[in-house]
Amino acid sequence: MKKKTTSRSSRKRRVTAASQVLAVTLEMVATEAGVSPSTVSRILNGTARVRESKVRAVNAAVAKLQFRPNPVARSLAGGKSMSVGVVIQAIESPFYAETLATMEKALFRAGYSVLFVSGHWREDDERRCIEHLLSRRVDGIILMTSCLPEQELIQLSRSAPLVLTGRHVASDRICSLDVDNSPGARLAAEYLIGQGHQRIAFIAGPVEHPDSTQRLDGYKAALAGSHIPFSRKLVVAGDYTDAGGYAAMNRLLDTGESFTAVFAANDQSACGAMLALHRRGLEVPRDISVVGFDDLPSSSFTIPPLTTVHRSINEIAVTTAEAMVELIEGRTPAPRATPATLAIRESTARRRD
């Protein structure tokens, strides 16, 4: 085999956009190492056996030239982009932000970049986000608590493998990850009941959020388990924000309904509720016990520190990322779930008579 320079390598380089620092290409490496571009590619990707001596020569050339493969070209040729899209509902929520951060780290380690977009809990927005990710040719998509109909998700999974958190959809290119919303909520409510509370209010999340409904279900299940009648009057609507929790608690207090504990669908609502109680001169936990859901890092530092349902953000994120990678690589990830536990702190107390 002649070791001559490829005809292409001698062509004049068109000036690339901007003053991009001269890019080292795979061809230059090939020339330097005295092999063909194909061989370099194969060595770099481990897609075929290659004589040991050439491997060394190529590695040396790569090091010498500081070659870094162009992922764009690689995507175009190879059909995969080594990037995954994450659709998050509200990155401004600390819970999601932290999850995203951890996922990014895990995916980065696996060689993937993450493109994220915020869906804001609206079907249309979510569709647009997905469209965008797809047009960017991501290799897979992670949907955190998607609000799209099941059929659409299955349909979508034909374009890209999907990992869903907080939803369950059965399909081969979809991996669903249960985040224990309902059991977690039940845990919290049962704890309150165990502390002697009977009239437990619930500050709900937005009705359109599936996880919000699941938490309400857990709450109901706990009541039912202890034969405590469920009362609509003790359920007030929130929106997962501090402000929403604050307003909800005020509304609840205005109804005059009596209660000794409140379970909020997330920590932020719980914080808002605590402030409302405080303003009305009610002391937590002496007068009213409060429980949240999520266990944000800041929840250990509220006054008083919040008792809340803890979910390991780290575990959720890492598990999700792993599942995504497995799915992309064609394997079938084992079903997973991350159990919720209860972090008991100082916002709850035994009911006083």
Next chain:
Amino acid sequence: MKKKTTSRSSRKRRVTAASQVLAVTLEMVATEAGVSPSTVSRILNGTARVRESKVRAVNAAVAKLQFRPNPVARSLAGGKSMSVGVVIQAIESPFYAETLATMEKALFRAGYSVLFVSGHWREDDERRCIEHLLSRRVDGIILMTSCLPEQELIQLSRSAPLVLTGRHVASDRICSLDVDNSPGARLAAEYLIGQGHQRIAFIAGPVEHPDSTQRLDGYKAALAGSHIPFSRKLVVAGDYTDAGGYAAMNRLLDTGESFTAVFAANDQSACGAMLALHRRGLEVPRDISVVGFDDLPSSSFTIPPLTTVHRSINEIAVTTAEAMVELIEGRTPAPRATPATLAIRESTARRRD
């Protein structure tokens, strides 16, 4: 000109990775519209005048085939990727998370995708992140409070235009955005002084963070402006977390040093400090006034609601995104700054004698 099918369009399509839904290519559009691919490209990008009738035909074909250009191919051919990288120090911090979310929205509108990576305030990490972004061929990089030396940034700006927040580096491919750390801090300290406080403690952020130092400077400037001697004993180290603020306050109280107000370098530290005070039986603001910095959304809902230096996250993010786009498109963005203001709430009070 003959309107014949391009030779290429008839070639057999290699099966692409996964069951990717059949991709419509520009060539198919060209065939459908009865023009050449070049013409389609030119119409799509507006890079040359084209007869009105063809424009219509192409647009019709695009609509009919639901053509969506492949950004990967476009990047490879055109040299730009329509994506920008954002290096954030700690996405787990609500402040950064929210900024990132807003930036994403703004850049999305301008047609750019965002790739983000977390630097964790470490020079090495930051370098690795930048490397990664560069290898992904981003068109520009936004560095939030970078900790890299100026020379390196200038050097870097030759590879990609840069937008820096909280740093000032003069160079043509760099746009620096002042986020008013020092003036903001000064505002807060002056307010406390105006409320009669003289012994004002300061909970600092990590020394390696440039913005942390700037805030300390603002605090010192305020003291100096009122001829109040600066005392090292009133400055305790924090790390921008709730836990750090909590520990810092405990240490401060343990020293027995007297003070009537505390200024924390960020809201999270302030929250931690408030809890520490609470545990020691000190009431905010009756016994001690507390001021934070950042004005996180949750800071309006702490108990008591926190007085803090407000910065418009929205403004910072949008301004940054705009500057990035201008820089990428070769224009020179006007210098910008986002002024900090003081959000006076209930954690501060006039000094009691």
Next chain:
DNA sequence: AGTCTTTTTGAAAGCGCTTGCAAAGTTTAG
């Protein structure tokens, strides 16, 4: 040593789009 396998390797054809160049079509001028 010669034949049949099995490996290793290179040439070349893409991936889908942009763009320089020159041919074809139009308009204007002489």
Next chain:
DNA sequence: CTAAACTTTGCAAGCGCTTTCAAAAAGACT
């Protein structure tokens, strides 16, 4: 009415990498 001067448009050559295919090299066997 033809030549000169623009405009519009297609051809084809890339962008940097992967991968198929077939040729070359190396082994395995008579």
